[in-house]
Amino acid sequence: MTMIKRNPSFELKKHLSSNWANNDAFLTAVFNALSISFPKGEKFFMNSVRAFKDEVNTEMSEEIRMFCLQEATHTREHIKYNKLLCELKGYDVEQLESIFAKKLEKSYSPKVDNKIRLAITTAMEHITASMGASMLKGNLVKSDNPVADMWKWHSLEEVEHKSVAYDVYKAVNGSDKVMRIVMKLALIDMIHANTRVAIKMLRHDRQFWKLSTFKSMFKFFFSKKGALRMNYADYKLFFNKDFNPQTHGNDLDLTPWKEKFGFTELILDK
Ligand SMILES: [Fe+2]
Ligand SMILES: [Fe+2]
Numbered sequence: 001m002t003m004i005k006r007n008p009s010f011e012l013k014k015h016l017s018s019n020w021a022n023n024d025a026f027l028t029a030v031f032n033a034l035s036i037s038f039p040k041g042e043k044f045f046m047n048s049v050r051a052f053k054d055e056v057n058t059e060m061s062e063e064i065r066m067f068c069l070q071e072a073t074h075t076r077e078h079i080k081y082n083k084l085l086c087e088l089k090g091y092d093v094e095q096l097e098s099i100f101a102k103k104l105e106k107s108y109s110p111k112v113d114n115k116i117r118l119a120i121t122t123a124m125e126h127i128t129a130s131m132g133a134s135m136l137k138g139n140l141v142k143s144d145n146p147v148a149d150m151w152k153w154h155s156l157e158e159v160e161h162k163s164v165a166y167d168v169y170k171a172v173n174g175s176d177k178v179m180r181i182v183m184k185l186a187l188i189d190m191i192h193a194n195t196r197v198a199i200k201m202l203r204h205d206r207q208f209w210k211l212s213t214f215k216s217m218f219k220f221f222f223s224k225k226g227a228l229r230m231n232y233a234d235y236k237l238f239f240n241k242d243f244n245p246q247t248h249g250n251d252l253d254l255t256p257w258k259e260k261f262g263f264t265e266l267i268l269d270k
Contacts, residue, residue: 003066003160006262007073010150012081017088020147025207026198026216027141030227031151032085033197036093037100037190038078042071044104045124048117049165056171067164070157077150091204096197103193115174116182122165122174123183123238126245127190129162130234131155131227133249136257139230149260156257163245183238 021027046068053061086093106112107120132155134140141148169179202208219226237243 003063003070003157003164004258004262005066005069005073006153006157008077008150008153008261010077010146010153012084012147012150013088015145015147016081016085020143020145021141022143024212024216025202025205025210026213026220029198029201029205029207030194030220031141032201033096033194035078035081035085036096036197037194039075039082040097040101040104041124042075042078044107044117045121045165046071048114048121049168051114052118052168052172056168060168060171063161063164064168067161070161074154074157077154081147081150089201089205091201096200099197099200100193103189115169115172116178118165118169118172119174119179119182120186122169122179123186124190125158125162125165126183126238127187127235128158129245129249130231132158132162133234133252134227134231136252136254140227152257153261156254156261159249159252159254162249166245180239187235 019025019028021031049064049067053064056064082093082097085091086096107117131140135151135155136159141151199208202213207213221228223229234249237248
């Protein structure tokens with residue numbers, strides 16, 4: 001898998017105050033809430049992988065560097081996104097971020113060692129890569145606008161670096177059992193925090209008590225064509241004994257997305 005450092009910029013202002021995702025208030029709030037989680041979440045991912053950079057070979061340490069470059073660029077763009085979103089909508093960014101920060105606090109506790117933090121990141125990276133692949137296949141968002149494009153760029157890079165945390169975890173003899181336990185807990189925490197933030201946004205926008213919002217919420221969580229059930233098969237693969245993110249999901253052709261967001265600045269070919 002090739003990792004590339006890109007340096008995109010997206011014209012978000014015109015669309016961020018609208019229901020930019022499929023003209024659907026709930027789906028838009030879910031993605032906007034996810035964006036709020038990224039600056040702190042991705043910092044955690046970078047720290048947990050970087051903690052092992054001196055314990056792996058040169059090639060893997062280069063992968064870690066590229067992983068961090070991609071995640072740092074995501075964070076930079078999501079900080080801009082979040083600032084603009086909160087200005088346009090009147091949300092309190094610190095209050096919303098604090099919901100995710102409280103979840104992360106547990107992972108920073110001294111009782112949790114670096115390997116468990118890396119297991120959490122490995123699990124979360126599988127979720128972001130699976131969601132990313134779904135996004136690029138057009139299963140989650142059908143809209144074509146700069147906000148959707150930003151998510152597609154982020155999705156492309158999540159798919160590109162999907163195996164880095166896992167490879168490092170394996171290289172430092174991380175336990176499969178711990179990784180699987182952590183995956184179950186991480187997913188529950190992520191859905192819980194994300195739904196709370198999305199509901200806060202919908203209430204603030206006076207969009208929560210609407211039939212269309214409830215219909216979309218029901219579809220998202222329970223329908224066969226909803227995001228959760230559509231991604232459930234990918235999620236479950238993580239628990240297979242022979243699971244390897246390097247070979248998982250390779251049916252997706254990234255070429256059109258690389259053409260759209262850039263092939264250049266090729267730094268590492270794995
Ligand atoms: Fe990311
Ligand atoms: Fe990532």
